[in-house]
Amino acid sequence: MSQMRVTGSAFPLVDASGALLDNIDTDMIFHNRWLHITEPSQMAQHAFGNLEGYEDFTARVEPGSWVVVGRNFGAGSSRQQAVECFKALGCAGVIARSVAPIYLRNAINTALPIAQMPDLAGAIELGDELVLDFATGTVTNLRPGQVHVPTPAISRVQVEIYRAGGLLNLQ
Amino acid sequence: MSAKLGRPVAASEVIWLPQDVVTARDFGGANVIKNFLAAYGENADVFDAERIRFTFDCNAPANTAGYATNQQICRDFARLRGIRVHDVDAGIGSHLLIEQGLALPGLTAIGTDSHYNILGAVGALGQGMGDVDIAYAFRTGQVWFEVPATVRVNIDGQLGPNASAKDLTLAVVHHFGSGGLLGRAVEFYGDVVETLDLPGRITLASMATEMSAVIALIPPEASVLEWLAERAGVPTETITADPDTQYIEEVTLDLGVIEPMIAEPYSPTRVRPVSAVAGEGVRIDTGFIGSCTNGRFEDFSEGYAQLEDGSIVAGVTLKLVPATREVYGQMLSEGLIERFFQAGALIHNQGCGGCAAGQVGMTGEGEVQVSTSNRNFRGKQGAGRTYLASPATVAASVRAGRITVPEVRR
Structure with missing residues (x-):
């Protein structure tokens, strides 16, 4: 069974002004020239490989980091690799202001912790310790001690799939 | 969803929805199988081989060893289990479901294609999903859904004499933006929508994904139903919203007389009138007509009308990719392939x-392409800059060598 509390340090993806990046699409996350890859270990090295300013993301990110992004994260293609690459890198999960529908379900199905927090702007800084608690449905930023409730709330089905360690483990 | 389950469901409720058709493409297919076999065992069977299809449309025919291997993994899996494969010669999977009468009003279909909500053009609930969902559905025939809230969109206005469904669609995408319908189901109404033919409805529904909508439903009209009934071999009925449907939002867009529109690099939402962009003298290198958005016979006819008394200007190429073998066949039998060839087009x-x-080449650094596709994200088709427009605008532009407002040709 998966850990109900997921802790890690924040790795926000921001533009030159420091604002969280919106509309990061699946080609920026995992470019279509790598779509033939089926081996998770090979997916890791291409995460954000086509995102301007973050081409070297895989070298910069520490295992256990939360990918923190803006609105409409993961818009575009249904490619599962755009989720798997973060799992393969050992990321804690994704916290976004909002997530595109297909990406959201792909993340939920593979038990990658993911939460949507529309009011995220300015609330999280690089290196902040974040805790996603599936039991309480909250995200806590330990630095200022702020507790956030994701919107929409983390659904029952997400918790159920997460506990099982993925959709394919559901009986 | 309520009709499918035989009980009323409400927004944000989580349901397990049975699927009439489950498909996997060459893109994603091998990963679906890998997930399926790992979770359920080497000899595991699927829920119903009759209701599963493989559609090889992404890399057809395979031009990398990786894709070729992935396609063969799908073929081997399919043969063993009696699943039908629409191989590299068939065309775009979502269009095949429509042509073959597998996607009908009220039916459900999922596939590893993020544009499956295109099936809303025939009143079906289509959903693009990832490898894990599809593997689960191969086994169980169902997937979970958090019932989306519905937005009713009424579109007022009419197509201008040189505009088509793509121009309407781009205007709608412009209005809502890339996250404007995030997670919503959308129903489209209004005279300009009702008068769209099936290819036009396909164009509109296909770009719901670019607004991050989950569902884009266009209730089928009599002519669409008739076409579908002929394909399915059974009578079809339209689907209508319940009279007491609760919409989270009702939006009325007054688009007036819709003129040709174009999306600039690098987002489908950066939409302006073609006339404004044309005024800036944008030179182009390549044109493209095709894709699940504009790959029907009628789309090619619309494009050719701009070329019939002329040809593609020297130094510019026009690439054509019919959506399916059926479309290619119709273009061939009606002489459109030859006429495009004479005008200088490259037919794939x-x-x-x-x-x-x-698949049909990439764009190089500095290259400018005008395309009927639905996405122009940075780097998607190479290092060049891609504009999105209607078949008529693409054809008028390759004729002139720069982005050009199409002429009135009806």
């Missing part, structure tokens, strides 16, 4: 080429 095989990178 059916499939997703032109969107899927590399």
